[in-house]
Amino acid sequence: MSQQKIDQQRIGLVAGTILVAVAILVGMMVFYIMQRHAENLLRQTLQTSLQNHVDIAQSEIRGGFEKGLTVATRPLLINQIEYANTHSGDNATLTVLTKAAQSFLSTGLTAISLFDAQGKEVAHAGAFLRKPALSVPVSTVGHTQILYSNQFFLRTDVNMVKAGRVVGRVITETPLPTLSSMFKSVERSGKTAELALCASTGANQMQCFPTTLTHHIFTLAKRSPTGAPLPMTHALEGETGFVIAQDYRHQEVVAAYSPVDDLGLGMVLKMDSAELYAPIWSQLRYLLPLIVAMLAIALLLLRWLLTPLVTELVRSEREARAANVRLRDSENRVRMLLDNVDEGIVSISSNGRIELFNPGAERMFNYRSADILGENISILMPEPYRSEHDQYLERYLQTGESHVIGTAREVAAQRSNGETFPMELRVSEFSLDGQRMFIGIMRDITERKATEEKIIHLAHFDALTDLPNRRLVQDRTQQTIAWARRADAQFAVMFIDLDKFKSINDTLGHNVGDQLLQRVAQRLIESLRAEDTVGRQGGDEFIVLLASLSAAEDSAVVAQKILSALSAPFVINGQDLRTGASIGIAVYPQDGEDVETLLKNSDTAMYHAKEAGRSNYQFFAQTMNAAAAERLLLESSLRQAIDRNQLLLHYQPLVNIADGRIVATEALVRWNHPELGLISPARFIPIAEDSGVIIPLGDWVLRRACYQLKQWREQGIPLQRMVVNLSPRQFRQKHLVQTFTQVLKETGVDPHWLGLEVTESVIMENPEEAIGILCELKALGIELSLDDFGTGYSSLSYLKRFPIDKLKIDQSFVRDITTDPDDEGMVAAIIVMAHQLSIRVVAEGVETEAQLAFLRGQGCDEYQGYYFSRPLPADELDTTSVAAC
Numbered sequence: 001m002s003q004q005k006i007d008q009q010r011i012g013l014v015a016g017t018i019l020v021a022v023a024i025l026v027g028m029m030v031f032y033i034m035q036r037h038a039e040n041l042l043r044q045t046l047q048t049s050l051q052n053h054v055d056i057a058q059s060e061i062r063g064g065f066e067k068g069l070t071v072a073t074r075p076l077l078i079n080q081i082e083y084a085n086t087h088s089g090d091n092a093t094l095t096v097l098t099k100a101a102q103s104f105l106s107t108g109l110t111a112i113s114l115f116d117a118q119g120k121e122v123a124h125a126g127a128f129l130r131k132p133a134l135s136v137p138v139s140t141v142g143h144t145q146i147l148y149s150n151q152f153f154l155r156t157d158v159n160m161v162k163a164g165r166v167v168g169r170v171i172t173e174t175p176l177p178t179l180s181s182m183f184k185s186v187e188r189s190g191k192t193a194e195l196a197l198c199a200s201t202g203a204n205q206m207q208c209f210p211t212t213l214t215h216h217i218f219t220l221a222k223r224s225p226t227g228a229p230l231p232m233t234h235a236l237e238g239e240t241g242f243v244i245a246q247d248y249r250h251q252e253v254v255a256a257y258s259p260v261d262d263l264g265l266g267m268v269l270k271m272d273s274a275e276l277y278a279p280i281w282s283q284l285r286y287l288l289p290l291i292v293a294m295l296a297i298a299l300l301l302l303r304w305l306l307t308p309l310v311t312e313l314v315r316s317e318r319e320a321r322a323a324n325v326r327l328r329d330s331e332n333r334v335r336m337l338l339d340n341v342d343e344g345i346v347s348i349s350s351n352g353r354i355e356l357f358n359p360g361a362e363r364m365f366n367y368r369s370a371d372i373l374g375e376n377i378s379i380l381m382p383e384p385y386r387s388e389h390d391q392y393l394e395r396y397l398q399t400g401e402s403h404v405i406g407t408a409r410e411v412a413a414q415r416s417n418g419e420t421f422p423m424e425l426r427v428s429e430f431s432l433d434g435q436r437m438f439i440g441i442m443r444d445i446t447e448r449k450a451t452e453e454k455i456i457h458l459a460h461f462d463a464l465t466d467l468p469n470r471r472l473v474q475d476r477t478q479q480t481i482a483w484a485r486r487a488d489a490q491f492a493v494m495f496i497d498l499d500k501f502k503s504i505n506d507t508l509g510h511n512v513g514d515q516l517l518q519r520v521a522q523r524l525i526e527s528l529r530a531e532d533t534v535g536r537q538g539g540d541e542f543i544v545l546l547a548s549l550s551a552a553e554d555s556a557v558v559a560q561k562i563l564s565a566l567s568a569p570f571v572i573n574g575q576d577l578r579t580g581a582s583i584g585i586a587v588y589p590q591d592g593e594d595v596e597t598l599l600k601n602s603d604t605a606m607y608h609a610k611e612a613g614r615s616n617y618q619f620f621a622q623t624m625n626a627a628a629a630e631r632l633l634l635e636s637s638l639r640q641a642i643d644r645n646q647l648l649l650h651y652q653p654l655v656n657i658a659d660g661r662i663v664a665t666e667a668l669v670r671w672n673h674p675e676l677g678l679i680s681p682a683r684f685i686p687i688a689e690d691s692g693v694i695i696p697l698g699d700w701v702l703r704r705a706c707y708q709l710k711q712w713r714e715q716g717i718p719l720q721r722m723v724v725n726l727s728p729r730q731f732r733q734k735h736l737v738q739t740f741t742q743v744l745k746e747t748g749v750d751p752h753w754l755g756l757e758v759t760e761s762v763i764m765e766n767p768e769e770a771i772g773i774l775c776e777l778k779a780l781g782i783e784l785s786l787d788d789f790g791t792g793y794s795s796l797s798y799l800k801r802f803p804i805d806k807l808k809i810d811q812s813f814v815r816d817i818t819t820d821p822d823d824e825g826m827v828a829a830i831i832v833m834a835h836q837l838s839i840r841v842v843a844e845g846v847e848t849e850a851q852l853a854f855l856r857g858q859g860c861d862e863y864q865g866y867y868f869s870r871p872l873p874a875d876e877l878d879t880t881s882v883a884a885c
């Protein structure tokens with residue numbers, strides 16, 4: 001059975017039960033009211049009836065007594081008796097008295113006796129009751145008795161008085177027929193109707209005439225046989241009333257009682273309760289089926305009318321229950337959400353009092369919900385917002401003006417300990433039970449703000465030195481230009497580039513290089529005024545803005561100060577490091593009126609300072625731009641040089657010192673510019689390196705050199721090896737090894753025929769990675785040479801780890817080996833050291849016999865230089881002394 005059906009039945013059952021209960025209750029009330037009404041009616045009837053009987057009995061008894069009194073007060077009789085008293089035996093008198101007595105029988109008396117003063121009967125008529133079943137004295141004048149012998153009689157015994165003297169007495173008996181018939185008539189009132197007439201015979205005793213019901217005479221009966229007084233007891237005590245009590249038969253009766261005048265008699269008219277209430281019960285017999293029938297009809301109507309209602313009720317009740325469950329569920333979810341979200345959620349009433357404070361808010365503000373509920377929301381705000389809040393809220397409520405409602409805002413908030421913090425706040429207004437309320441969703445953005453500030457800082461400051469970066473320097477330059485334009489002032493931009501930094505970085509590693517840059521930054525700051533700006537342009541380049549200059553020449557003083565500051569050694573990791581700086585100065589407005597020009601011109605000036613011998617400064621001059629322009633021209637035309645076939649290779653032999661035979665040739669690139677003529681690689685290789693053109697250029701050199709080697713070999717010139725230079729940028733390219741493998745395969749050159757020259761700086765930039773790449777190249781069979789050895793901070797410990805075959809002593813050492821003992825010693829030491837590491841040594845730049853002799857003497861393995869041959873085109877090279885493979 002479905003739940004709905006069960007619910008319907010349950011509601012039907014409850015409604016039916018209520019209906020039946022109500023019907024029974026109403027029935028019982030109706031019955032009770034009817035019973036009370038009938039009871040009152042019966043009581044009144046019973047009491048009225050009793051009163052009638054009492055009145056009748058009283059009147060008849062009084063009537064009987066009056067008759068006896070009438071006889072006793074007759075003057076004739078009194079006189080005759082008086083006479084008889086004195087004339088005892090006087091027959092005439094006796095005859096008169098007898099006739100008189102007899103005459104009274106016609107008045108209703110049944111017997112009459114006359115007595116003289118001595119008590120002697122002098123006349124009588126009629127017959128007195130001999131042995132009455134009951135005689136009861138009546139409280140009245142004389143001796144009066146009620147007698148019973150199948151019917152009631154009244155016997156009076158009255159003195160005859162004349163002039164205050166008793167002259168005789170008269171006894172009369174009168175039947176009381178009405179009283180007798182009254183008892184009979186009561187029998188018709190009901191089967192249990194009973195009229196009782198009793199007289200008191202002492203404290204707790206009475207005697208009663210035969211009752212209607214039992215016809216029994218109670219000569220000496222107790223007034224309270226069971227302890228509870230009989231109804232007659234009340235009557236004999238002179239009370240009139242109505243009682244439900246037990247009678248002498250121990251039956252429950254409804255009785256009316258009353259005394260009979262002041263005759264010392266009591267009368268009770270009673271009826272058994274059962275008989276009395278019988279009509280009511282009989283009514284109930286009719287009423288009950290009627291009620292049941294009506295009830296049945298009501299139930300049917302109930303079912304007919306109620307079923308659709310109940311169905312609807314059950315359905316809506318189920319829906320309501322389901323909705324309740326959903327609501328509870330939803331409330332639980334909302335509660336869980338409120339409890340578990342990171343955001344603080346706080347709601348306030350329209351007077352600003354806090355009404356909800358979720359755990360997120362507790363954590364955020366460090367208040368317990370229980371402590372803060374009811375407080376003004378301004379407690380969560382720092383000054384001055386705290387003082388202004390109430391006014392603000394009031395204004396919003398009146399005008400609707402708000403900067404907060406509906407939009408997320410960053411505001412300042414305050415924790416319980418007074419700490420303020422940034423908070424993101426979104427406030428919404430809603431209405432609950434007609435009340436305007438506000439809910440705020442809050443997020444502590446302390447970390448986000450710190451991160452944002454960090455990001456902003458990182459975006460504007462150099463991570464290593466914490467100096468303003470390129471962008472910020474440009475911004476500040478822009479601002480300074482705006483200020484200088486307004487103030488008609490001038491200022492200087494200094495472009496500072498460290499000397500030798502690259503070598504230090506390459507040889508001693510990035511860590512040392514970084515520390516050096518930080519120290520340089522520090523010294524620059526210390527050399528300048530607070531209003532000046534020092535920033536890092538990138539790498540080892542710094543920019544200084546000299547904010548206010550009275551004369552352009554003043555910047556020279558500052559430049560000199562910087563140069564002196566930087567010339568002092570830097571002690572890093574226990575080592576004394578020295579670096580100088582080259583400074584280019586451009587002055588606003590004469591050297592540029594915008595940021596870009598000023599920076600470009602200061603950079604140009606810096607290059608000139610470098611070219612002028614480093615560790616000095618140069619003011620910008622317009623002529624400098626010509627050199628820069630040439631550099632730009634070279635850079636742009638270099639990109640087309642490969643395609644336009646403007647590049648060519650010259651080859652310079654490497655000669656075995658021991659036998660004077662060529663063991664290899666070095667390929668050296670040349671640029672045959674259509675307008676500028678043959679350009680030295682010393683001019684364009686750095687531009688190619690800076691601009692990235694070195695990658696396609698290097699590929700071209702490698703491929704061209706390999707083809708030449710292949711060609712020579714095919715021509716029968718048994719050249720052992722072709723050597724090519726590898727620039728730093730080439731070395732760093734991703735697929736270096738694959739490129740080499742590909743070109744060797746393409747040109748058909750055995751890797752063992754190829755030699756590569758790399759500089760120390762190439763390797764020292766990232767030694768670990770470099771070792772890996774060199775090992776891969778070495779594994780192919782390529783011979784590796786370390787070029788320009790001695791010019792950098794050559795690290796012998798690293799040298800051991802490099803898979804190097806040859807070491808080329810830089811020509812700057814070779815140049816003076818015959819004249820400079822330092823160089824002599826240096827070259828000798830390099831040769832010894834290299835040999836100890838099983839590395840062959842090549843000396844480059846050998847121009848004289850003396851130089852060669854020295855090198856031979858030191859055990860140098862090979863040499864290269866003008867002494868043997870300048871770099872020459874392939875077809876001009878003398879290959880006659882090429883060593884056989």
Ligand SMILES: Nc1nc2c(ncn2[C@@H]2O[C@H](COP(=O)(O)O[C@H]3[C@@H](O)[C@H](n4cnc5c(=O)[nH]c(N)nc54)O[C@@H]3COP(=O)(O)O)[C@@H](O)[C@H]2O)c(=O)[nH]1
Nearest residue numbers: 668669681682701725726727845846847864865866867871
């Ligand atoms: N990455 C590449 N670099 C290259 C390539 N071709 C050349 N270069 C590098 O350019 C620099 C200048 O080279 P260059 O002008 O060719 O000078 C070389 C020789 O001509 C010169 N040399 C040789 N012998 C003497 C001598 O007796 N006296 C003297 N004054 N100069 C001499 O030395 C240069 C050889 O340099 P090195 O490579 O160190 O052996 C130079 O650095 C070249 O490396 C290229 O294709 N790629």
